[in-house]
Amino acid sequence: MSVHYPRKKILVSLHGIRTRGEWQKELCPLVSEKGWKYYPLDYGYFSVGKLAIYLTHERKISWFRDKINKISDENPNAYPSIIVHSFGSLILAKALKRYPDLKFDKVILTGSIIPVDYPWENIFNRAQVSCVKNLVGKADFWSKLALLLPWTGAGNSGALGFNETAKLHSLENVIYEEFNHGDALHPEVYKARFVPFLENSSISTNNPKANYLTYVNPFHAACWSAVMYLRQYVERFYRSIQTNDFYYRIAAKTPTYDQLPQPPKGLVVVIPESPSGASAHSRDDFDRSYDLKSIVFSFKARGASFSEQDSLIYDIPSALENLSVYTEVLGNNSSGKEALRMFEGILRDEFSKKFGHLAIPPKVIKITEMKNRKESDV
Numbered sequence: 001m002s003v004h005y006p007r008k009k010i011l012v013s014l015h016g017i018r019t020r021g022e023w024q025k026e027l028c029p030l031v032s033e034k035g036w037k038y039y040p041l042d043y044g045y046f047s048v049g050k051l052a053i054y055l056t057h058e059r060k061i062s063w064f065r066d067k068i069n070k071i072s073d074e075n076p077n078a079y080p081s082i083i084v085h086s087f088g089s090l091i092l093a094k095a096l097k098r099y100p101d102l103k104f105d106k107v108i109l110t111g112s113i114i115p116v117d118y119p120w121e122n123i124f125n126r127a128q129v130s131c132v133k134n135l136v137g138k139a140d141f142w143s144k145l146a147l148l149l150p151w152t153g154a155g156n157s158g159a160l161g162f163n164e165t166a167k168l169h170s171l172e173n174v175i176y177e178e179f180n181h182g183d184a185l186h187p188e189v190y191k192a193r194f195v196p197f198l199e200n201s202s203i204s205t206n207n208p209k210a211n212y213l214t215y216v217n218p219f220h221a222a223c224w225s226a227v228m229y230l231r232q233y234v235e236r237f238y239r240s241i242q243t244n245d246f247y248y249r250i251a252a253k254t255p256t257y258d259q260l261p262q263p264p265k266g267l268v269v270v271i272p273e274s275p276s277g278a279s280a281h282s283r284d285d286f287d288r289s290y291d292l293k294s295i296v297f298s299f300k301a302r303g304a305s306f307s308e309q310d311s312l313i314y315d316i317p318s319a320l321e322n323l324s325v326y327t328e329v330l331g332n333n334s335s336g337k338e339a340l341r342m343f344e345g346i347l348r349d350e351f352s353k354k355f356g357h358l359a360i361p362p363k364v365i366k367i368t369e370m371k372n373r374k375e376s377d378v
Contacts, residue, residue: 010078011036011198012071012104014064016086016111018045023085023185025301030190032232033318034199037224039080041067043091057094057152064091065099081106081198085185086142089114090154096123103127108194109134110184113146115155116163120171131170133197135189136161137179218323218335222342225319230350233317234362236298237267238355246297246304257300264304265311266360271320271344272367275336278320286316290370316367 011031015021024040031038043060071080082104084092089112095102097119107129123129134157137143143158158181161173174193176183184193240246246264247257270286272278283305287294292305292314304313323339348364355361 009036009198010039010071010075010080012039012041012068012080012082014041014043014082014084014088014091016088021085022299023182025299026185026187027083027190027194028232029302029318030187030195031198032228033321034195035319036198037075037228038232039067039071057090060087060091061095061098064095065102068095068102079103079105081108083108083194084110084112086111086113086158086181089158090152093118094153096128100126100128103129105130106198107132108197109158111137111140111143111181112158113143113154114157114162115153116157116160118155118157118162120162120164120168124168124170129170132172133193134158134162134171134173135179135184135193136173136175137181137183138175138177139180142181218339219342221323222339222346225317225323225339226343226346226350229317229319229347230354233302233315234267234355236302237304237313237362238358240297245299246295246306247300249294249296249300249303251294257296260295260306262311264306264313267313267315267362269347269362269364270314270316270367270370271340271364272316275320275323275340277367278316278318280318283316283318286314286367290314290374314370 013021013024013027015024021040021042024042028038028040041064043063068080072078082092084107089109092107093114109132112134120129120132137158140156140159143156146152146154146158147156161175162171165171165173183189241263244260244263246260248260250256250258272282276282286292287305290305290307291309292307295304295306295313296302297304304315306313320340320343323336323343344364344366351362351364
């Protein structure tokens, strides 16, 4: 029987001026749940004054190239897709023109300050980019203001769109009549525009590697999922404990948040019986079964299930659902379950090495232990 292993995907993001890219953190759980290996790049705070000084751009462009080269070294058979905002778009545009060896798959531009006549045709012909989606806000004041800085190479494509979309089918302007500079950086836009564009495999590509790694086996899928879970959930959990960055999420048309009186005492990672047990529906059932409350942490970017009885977080990692996708064998799902067992083992080892010194280190348990405990209580 031949084995079909769907491929992993690489995504980079880059923020703009006068910010450290809070939107990148908000995007993190969404793209991670879709199976993207995500690199939110941060070049530090960059003031409006520095934007007007051409020479200050040079260091950021070199920094950006070094970061992308490092990502490429870590993922040698993949070209990443990239989402950029404001000054991040100008860094990308200048780097593409300067370094022909710099290559990406899909590009999403928001609040773009790239000139409207940027030579995208040359970039496509050099196979540096597969396709570009430019989210245009007609009310984008900062993009319009960038046109007043011609010596920096900036332009106002974020407010007007690019000129060549009629003849370049790989270049698209998406018009929002009332959007301002940062309005596209919102969860609803991520879901409506970002994710479908990134996930759409039918979009033509002139990049033979596209944005994929080679097919992965259960061990590699488990390793990748464990590393991402440690970085994006466990480490954030312990950072949030230091400042009690935990809130009850009260569902409403406009959600409200009440801070927990005290931070949770610890984290328990619950391993389901199969990867499908990590689906959103299964996790909702789990919360109801064990009377767990919905809370958020890490700048309200991560969700958690909280037990008021023992003040612990019980988390079924949503990334585990992807194990059955990455490692699916035609006709059965045994490799998905194998990856699940490997994920559990890796996490136990890492918890012992990294967090064993804590008063209450994170634990890993099987969901069957939860069920047995509940039955014995009854």
